[in-house]
Amino acid sequence: MHLKNRTFDQIQPGDSAEMRRLITADDLFVFAAASGNSNPMHLQDSDLDGNGQTERVAPGMFMASLVSAVLGTQLPGPGTLYRRQVLDFDARAHAGEEVTVRVEVLDKADGIVRLKTEVRRVADDARILSGEAEVIAPTESFDRDGVDVPGLVVQRHRHFEELLDRARPLAALPTAVVCPDEENSLGGALLAARESIIAPILIGSEARIRAAAASIGADLTGIEVIDEPQDLAAATRACALVHEGRALAVMKGHLHTDDLLKPMLDKVGGLRVGRRFTHVFVMDVPGRPEPLLVSDAAINIAPDLATKVDIVQNAIDLALALGMEPRVGVLSAVETVNPAIQSSIDAALLSKMADRGQIRGGQVEGPLAMDNAVDMGAARTKGLKGGVAGRANILVVPGLDAGNMLAKQLAFVSHAEAAGLVLGAKVPVILNSRSDSPMSRLASCAVAALFHAAGVRT
Numbered sequence: 001m002h003l004k005n006r007t008f009d010q011i012q013p014g015d016s017a018e019m020r021r022l023i024t025a026d027d028l029f030v031f032a033a034a035s036g037n038s039n040p041m042h043l044q045d046s047d048l049d050g051n052g053q054t055e056r057v058a059p060g061m062f063m064a065s066l067v068s069a070v071l072g073t074q075l076p077g078p079g080t081l082y083r084r085q086v087l088d089f090d091a092r093a094h095a096g097e098e099v100t101v102r103v104e105v106l107d108k109a110d111g112i113v114r115l116k117t118e119v120r121r122v123a124d125d126a127r128i129l130s131g132e133a134e135v136i137a138p139t140e141s142f143d144r145d146g147v148d149v150p151g152l153v154v155q156r157h158r159h160f161e162e163l164l165d166r167a168r169p170l171a172a173l174p175t176a177v178v179c180p181d182e183e184n185s186l187g188g189a190l191l192a193a194r195e196s197i198i199a200p201i202l203i204g205s206e207a208r209i210r211a212a213a214a215s216i217g218a219d220l221t222g223i224e225v226i227d228e229p230q231d232l233a234a235a236t237r238a239c240a241l242v243h244e245g246r247a248l249a250v251m252k253g254h255l256h257t258d259d260l261l262k263p264m265l266d267k268v269g270g271l272r273v274g275r276r277f278t279h280v281f282v283m284d285v286p287g288r289p290e291p292l293l294v295s296d297a298a299i300n301i302a303p304d305l306a307t308k309v310d311i312v313q314n315a316i317d318l319a320l321a322l323g324m325e326p327r328v329g330v331l332s333a334v335e336t337v338n339p340a341i342q343s344s345i346d347a348a349l350l351s352k353m354a355d356r357g358q359i360r361g362g363q364v365e366g367p368l369a370m371d372n373a374v375d376m377g378a379a380r381t382k383g384l385k386g387g388v389a390g391r392a393n394i395l396v397v398p399g400l401d402a403g404n405m406l407a408k409q410l411a412f413v414s415h416a417e418a419a420g421l422v423l424g425a426k427v428p429v430i431l432n433s434r435s436d437s438p439m440s441r442l443a444s445c446a447v448a449a450l451f452h453a454a455g456v457r458t
Helices: 025-035 060-073 158-167 183-194 206-215 231-243 257-261 305-321 342-355 370-374 376-381 400-412 438-453
Strands: 016-022 081-089 098-109 112-121 127-136 173-178 198-204 224-227 249-252 278-284 292-295 327-331 363-368 394-396 417-423
Touching (some): 016 060, 025 060, 098 127, 183 198, 198 206, 198 438, 231 249, 249 257, 278 438, 292 305, 292 400, 305 342, 305 394, 327 370, 342 363, 370 376, 370 394, 400 417
Parallel strands (some): 173 198, 173 249
Antiparallel strands (some): 098 112, 278 292, 278 417
């Protein structure tokens, strides 16, 4: 950031400065953490005034801090110290609204500058805040680059919370849970059942399932338990329940993914319905404006072009079911086609196939490198245009290695939560790992419920 001030001698009545600022929900959480003001009216979608509308009201002193930002960085700028501030709160601003903050010099004397201050909402020019400030203006010039402060990441998972809010009113999804015979896998299924997102049918060693329930203090009363001690037999039984119409989803418990999927790929009793099985991570990454989908990071090791078509289409279908506007960035190491890099060629072909209607329901662009897929500044630097570059919400990776590493970096470095789903089967297949948190397991069930409710047929 470049900062430059105006000294007391340079300032004249009528001088002004302004900035625009989009108020985000994360801004309000950061302000609450710094100030200690945890009034729910500012932090969540509540209706504390009983008017039937949710609030997320920006605190008055947060709005005042925006005035302070203009005074401290623009006019007078670095070196400014507050002496007095008068505030009138004329209206309320909310998360998601953009405001203009403006200050104007009224007069100056004896090192003190008096300024008119106001904040207005951009959409309707409504005045949110008005008042006057008196500041001690700097006497020494300041003109410097590289003035930065550490970035902050708000570790909350509002996207998954929103998905859960949408899934709870749906009818509980009958789900065959395969081998939930240890604490995490059983606990995740029971948690989703308590939230009325799934109605579990537990398949596996009944003795081990009940022992796991006892170890976590869970009551299995009213929950069907089917005794199938062998993993492969339990997965096969889950497929049978789907064909019988008793199960509308399958959930992985404590067994290897290969054992879960093998019966599903059987030509007679399996669950394939046309497209290839592909896996999608739905990731709630702190600081991102919407969920981020990563595919394929768990099933297809080195997908060819035909498989990538199914990977893209399945991911688009899932994004639509989640209420997203699908913007697919097909990743490579570069953002230009290089004949020596096969992933860049595949990405360009996928983009053109979408243009020709062979992939439907979303925008597809590639090749894109990771930076210019998700960062608008990087996309502009490279001169990339279109609706996806810098704004991708679906990332299609070259192969399983890249996808798995990307997903785990987001989870363990960027503190993301990840929900996992296998698509291409007759019903959604909930795929969790043993290290997944309760929120990840719950969100995976919510994603499956929303996908089923959307009536997507692959």
